[in-house]
Amino acid sequence: MNREDKKIQKAIDENLKPQKSFAEWAKEHDVELTPVNLQPGGAAYGRHEEKANGSSKIVVRRTISAVIAYSVIVAIFVSLIAVSVIMLPNNDVKHYQQSDTVSVLSSLDEAADYPEMLLFDTSSLYQMTSVFRQVAKDDESVTLAYIFSDCVFVYGDPETNPYVINATYIVRTHPGYEFMGLSDYDSLPDSVSISDVEMKYRFNDEEANVNVRFAYGDFEYFLEISGMPGVTELTESRVICVLAKLFCSNFADCKVDLMCGTSPAFNG
């Protein structure tokens, strides 16, 4: 910058310099200044504050609006959660493990009298080793399940061509009963409908038995079915037929296809 340029610059600076400071001007016009943090990240960054002569005050309207909106959203959210919790289905279902229960000796006749229980066809029932009613330890009037163990069914001609199966049948009458062995009935891959009752099952090649689970009415039903060593080997192709034999008698219009081969056990 040469000498002439410096002179010109000095003249410009002097002309642009205000005759009084902003503070002096504000005092003359009764404008009150309030210190705010206008730095980026500061609490008032991007916000204007006006406070002049008691009527020109700048307020932080955006902060209040945000708080109100946020509070309303939270209130609605909390209300929805609370209502959902209160309205949860089966909220009052008590859970029972094996240790919370007592086994009470029972019978087929007693079970048959239990309201709405779906029983297997007893016309081919040859023998049943035991029947127990599982009840709550703290209130024996609460029935949790019926367990029919080692039920032997004989179809066909018992003397010449018997088809014998063995089943353990568990009727869970209380949805909160988490009985020992329940996990055996998880994730059953196959299903069959018998008179619109969908039965899920898994055939276990290794043990030649099948685990079956289905719901009917208010109860859940669990079966483990096997053949009879030395007499009958249960095969996967016979599972549907066996289930039909066990339960079709409960339904007037049993829709399952009973094309189960030529064994005398299943000709009827």
Place this chain on the structure above:
Amino acid sequence: MKKTISGMLAFYLAACIVLASLVVAMPLIGSKRYMVEARGGIIHETFTESIVYSVKEDDEEYSNPYRLPLYYSPYTNTCAVTAGGVAIAYFDISYPNLIPNSSGFEIGTTYLYPAQGSTGSAVNNMFAELYEMTNSSDNGTTIPDFKSGMEEYVESKGYDLTMTDIYSNHLDFEACKTALEAGKLVTVFVDGFSVYDNEIRYDGYDTMTCTVVNGAHTLTAYGYSVIKYYDASMNIVAEYEFLLVQSGMPTLGLTRLRVDSGCTIDDAYVLDVN
């Protein structure tokens, strides 16, 4: 203005507390717990084990063809009476006076035990006698009382019972195998145990459902099974030693008790009648 903001924040805080309380309370609703019942104990956890392998050996096993009957003592907290009763029912096949007026029959190679029946049946009468002789109560049965009660019952029917202890710091599994293959039974007293069932074979791996149970329990075994899994280099990747047992629990029936791990055995006896 400050009051408005403070009010809003207070409301927000209160709402959060209510929400947190509800979330905490949800799992507690309907999950009342009860005391341990000796027949079943408390399920500690149930999980599925997956074993990836190249070679599997599972031919080391024995299952008594008569298995054990699915009888259960009709008294509370009497797993030991159930374990002893099913053993007596088994020996009754060869020594029919053990349970008078009761006999089963065979279909094919399967022996069908007589039905347990209702109160007053031959089987339930046996349970009633055994309950008394083993000094059992709602608090369960002690091992000495089990031994003396079983011996007293068998002797009262005109036979002799021998009970050979096969537990000394650890279960003598070889002795178990020898006894079971000879048609004898093994009764084990455990305090916390694991049962494995639902074995499913897939291509290259197996899965088994393991149920871990807390609590003192008594079971009687009628067989055993050993499964070994190897990788491609024939390094062992998993090994299981099971006793095939009558579980004492009606919903579980016959199952496999793992004895090489996940099971605290207090005592074990080989049972034989002559």
